Amino acid sequence: MVDANDMPGHLIRRLQQSAVAIFHQEVEGAGLDLTPVQFAALDQVARAPDIDQVTLAGLIAHDRTTITGVVDRLAAKGLLTRTVSKTDRRARTLHVTQDGLALLARVRPHVEAAQAAMLQGLEAPERDEFLRLMKKALEAINALSRAPLKQV
DSSP: OOOGGGOHHHHHHHHHHHHHHHHHHHHHHTTOOOOHHHHHHHHHHHHSTTOBHHHHHHHTTOOHHHHHHHHHHHHHTTSEEEEEOSSOTTOEEEEEOHHHHHHHHHHHHHHHHHHHHHTTTSOHHHHHHHHHHHHHHHHHHGGGSSSOOOOO
16 A cells, blocks of 8 residues: 555645645735735736636636636725626626736735745756646646636
């Protein structure tokens, strides 16, 4: 029997727990109120204004139910707005507000510091290889996810 500490699923879960803790430590330590998922959503909308919630969910690999709550919280904080789509009245397009853009500018250095801290035990070439292998592994199992990453 393989020890749990040698199983990829267990190690990935532990890495995720640490990654979230590091993110919160960096961001909250700077006096900012943003979760990793909220950052990913806000950042993606800033990069692709006028996307709808379904597209956003696919671009950051989150299910539709979760993304609705994320967008609701970002809108309540005044960081995002939703407007009726010009092409589909049932859909809402998303836009980052000026406050949202200002928060992104303030939080990015802390997010980058968190990313570096997550891989601090690896040398630069190891970090590159680790990221390459994670992407390769994820690509191979993406379709098995409840919320697969979707490229637009």
